Amino acid sequence: MKVLMFGWEFPPHISGGLGTACYGLIKGLNVHNQEVIFVVPKLYGDEEPLADFVNASDVEVDYREKKFQDTWANLTYLEINSYLVPYLGQEEFEKYTDYTLHHRSDIEETVFSNKFEFSGKYGKNLMEEVARYALVATQIAKVKDHDLIHAHDWLAYPAAIAAKEISGKPFIAHIHATQFDRAGQGGASGPVYEIEKAGLRAADHILAVSHLTKKVVVEKYGVNPDKVSVLHNAVLDASIIKSEIQKHVPEKIVTFLGRITYQKGPEYFVEAAKKVIQRDPNVRFVMAGNGDLLNKMVERVAELGMGTKFHFTGFLKGKDVDDMYAISDVYVMPSVSEPFGIAPLEAVRHNTPVIISKQSGVAEVLRNAIKIDFWDVDAMADAIFGLLHYPSIAKMFKELGSEELKNLKWEHVAAKLVTVYEKLHNQKP
Template sequence: MKVLMFGWEFPPHISGGLGTACYGLTKGLAEYKDVEVIFVVPKAHGDEDQSSMKLLGANEIPITRKKVQFRDLQKKIDYYEVESGMVPYMDPEEFWKLSSKKYSEKTRFVETDEDGRLEFSGTYGNDLLHEIYKYSLVAEVIARDQEFDLIHAHDWLAYPAGIAAKEASGKPLVIHVHATDFDRSGGSVNPQVFDIEQRGMRAADKIITVSNMTRRIVIEKYGIDPAKITTVYNAVEPISREEKVRLKKGVEDKIVTFLGRITMQKGPEYFVEAANLVLKRMKNVRFVMAGSGDMMNRMVKRAAELKISDNFHFTGFLKGDDVFDMFRMSDVFVMPSVSEPFGIVPLEAMQTNVPVIISNQSGVAEILKYAVKTDYWDVHAMADAIYGLLNYPGMWNMFMKHGKKEVDMLQWKNSARNVRDVYYEALKIE
């Protein structure tokens, strides 16, 4: 079975858990000899690990198929004729010359380079919706060129690409819901994003959600038939013994860490308020907020207002080895998310022998037994949990030891087996 898989990011070029999950899943699927993955991203950099799959960058795919001589132009333009009509152009002047001609209402104009390729930033910039649209155009071309049995699209950014590939090939579509705009926005959904998400869900033959919490949102908020939705929990990559060794902190104080996007969804303000409560009871502790996001300045200001800045540190965005270095220096990890579809980061912390405190409003709370759980808004309970783990060695050791054993059982090959089962259902193969 050959799977054409569309994502938006892939390690080492990631900004969150989506790329990490895609990497883990493709490695897990590589364990099964009957599954082969072609993974597509908007922009390939060339340094991605392709040991478990073949990686294609949409930025490397020419969308042209034949030479057409346009009147008023000195050079030939590569032109790929899609059913609705797509006219590539290479500069603004060329666009205006082309757009002055008569075309059907369905004609699409897209800018290409000299080789007929589209440019992609591969990031989450202001032009994101336009990049998503261009990605779907390239997906259409890829679907006509590649041999595959099934399409798998990760998150809303890739749903239009998955739909385009399905329409071009007639092959079944599986979408993977890692989050919804209800999680990201706290309920104030972006109508354009909601529309993309709902169209993807309706077009899909099967839907994978990362938790039962997310499954309920898909059913209740998007009106999707429960029968085509399967929950498959995320996992973590095993780490070596050397990676588990704790680093020397350079300070004698205890360290409590928040690591993630500093946005409303992740609940950073509750971490700051809990830190303030803990610091009223003990002084030999430092709080670290690792990450970046639109609430960063507010959190810096709030820490200053509370007069805890001497014990509260901001590292900025961390990735790769820096993430594990931070964990290895930490005594407690806290994820106070307001709405977390799953949450891989606590699993990574537990791998490095760090006890974790997570919100009841996270999908990962459904499967973890040896994690302290509080409501995100209950900063007093969160502060009590932090204080308890820092001051009672028996409690700390129990959560560290059993948590490590628990997370070691959560392997991507097991999640991949469940995803593979969904593939067979979509293909109607027993």
Template sequence: MFGWEFPPHITGGLGTACFGMTKGLLKNGVEVLFVVPKAYGDESQEAVRLINASDVSIDIRKTEELEFWKNITYLEVNSSLVPYVGPEAFDNLMESAEKVTTLSEDSIFNARYTFSGKYGENLLEEVARYALVGAQIARDSQFDVIHSHDWLTYAAGIAAKQATGKPLVVHMHATEFDRSGENVNQRVYDIERSGMEAADRVITVSNLTRNIVIDRYGIDPAKVITVHNAVEPTEQIDFSQVEKHVPEKVVTFLGRVTFQKGPEYFIEAAYKVLQRDPNVRFVMAGTGDLLEKMIRRVAQLRISTRFHFTGFLRGENVDRMFAMSDVYVMPSVSEPFGISPLEAMRSNVPVVISKQSGVAEVLQHALKVDFWDIDAMADAIYGLLQYKSLPRMFSKYGAQEVNSLKWENAATHIKRVYEQVC
């Protein structure tokens, strides 16, 4: 299995999904060798054997590496176009927005290469090198099937398939259309399409994503299978005594502050709610390329005293944020799935989600609105804040519903996909 990140070192939902998925697969009797560009040594290996690509050497004298390199071409990509920008990479990218990645054989064919494991200006160089290392790892390992997560690892999956002849499954967690709307990065689109065309099966996280894969990438519907994501059971940590330090109700947005997540709609809905009830506080937890714009918009609307920006949260801090929240909102413009509403519901927090999200396909006890309908979003938030029986009902039945969405059940379907191609 090729991934780009693994807890606790994550920048979004991809690493979280991979962690839950591998634990579910272990319960289904599947052993996973999980490859990451850079391992830090503190990752949980309860369900995987983690392989650090930075520890793997390749022999540039081998014909296979040279032949593979001749068959792939990576063009220069502006650094500001890369997805999943984390808090550390964000500052660097803003300072080097005009820079582009230039690949050279000297940088690619080092005997050993230390990956940054980040989403910076050398991302395409790392993707290319990761593919070469992936082929080497595949030749040196015993396994039955290759599983690649998202476009960053598709080239590695293809290389491993070419090196061993083993079947390839690619997992589409988010498409370029989700990340960029119609302003797609053509190189990323091409990598996504080539990965899906080379794959024996394509797993999508929702039917919403499956339809995009078929309609926008031209992939054969017969090999595209939907397996909805799930959520990890929370550890039994008592957050009942967590203090908000404010008397007002708290409404939370938690996710990357990017086009895909619709943060601007959250702010506009917040403004409408505050016109009716000024005793509410709104929290935007996360970072991304729209963060500065969102801060300016909050200032323009003169709601700064009722709005808080926390920066990126992970682990226990996410659970603490949910413990302080009265309502969670996910206003995504295009959300392939969306694990964060499940995490909120697991914490007994009622949720408002956009109809343009994959998770809307599996949730019944959530309020669903169109992402662009800020009036409906504001009404939903206001209703959950003002009418006591409404949040009580959604919290009770929502928690029961989300507890049935287990990774071991999703992993049963993924194992079935493996069995189809082996």
């Protein structure tokens, strides 16, 4: 099977879990001898050679050709006046955007007579790049032989739709997060939602990263449940990491590591921290990450008088992430709506017991973790306190969690995906 796959980032140049998931999935597909043509807006040259990579910045298109004109006529994009991450919340997203429909008369013809240098980032020209990416996809689908199309999240859906129109091959939409996750169950609207909806409806099949996400796709986007398969994420390596790093503080450390946005529930972590410190002041809390709620969280910590016991690290990556997991005594993911959530699996790899919200997809596969409702700060505080003060309980979760990881490998996920590929490929048009 030869798969034409569209994504927006690939390790080592990533800003979140989407690129990591693409990496793991491609590694798993390699185990099952699947050929992948992986298209990204920008390659840096240091990517691991796991696929037939195509750098969209190297592909030349000529707008005078009708196929490009037809594609462009169907595309809209945003003018974005602030840098953003791929899963920005609705309120923050709308604050920085101006939705504009662009016709051919708005664009110089010469722009499309040569290559376009994509930034590969989530910056002020994001939606313009999404639209141009679809133009490039039109050319790639014409010249690259493939059996089906696989696209990751809304950023790549217009490209997949354009590729399908050219090649006629089946299109699989892989959804890692919906606009309802980012904006809340009642707040999804605007251009990102419309792109997402168009992609899901145009797809011949949809892959959801959890049953939780499938439920949203069916109920909020009006998709037939028979069209959706659940494909849980996994870990790149199931082995337990033994770190040599040492803590430089005597207190126990409780960590939140993720985007500091509505979706991740940072405010509930802060409120639970206060309750724990009231019972035991010898605990330090860490919030690692960036996001639109960062300043609000800093202000709330100060208001609660926890400034000496609460630390904000900013965005961490690479070894710093590993070190943070390693020195943590408890990892907490209190997400309000988490399609999956790979971070708890990474925490388990570092032999750190985890507390996760019941509103997360990872709760479907990680059985040996304490699960609480995101809003129940009393239960969260009790769980944190229990893991810190009852070593036998923490030890049990560490041991059972490490065993559980052995079944959460990307090669197992890829085996299920190959079955979906074959079924879709063998269906009669």
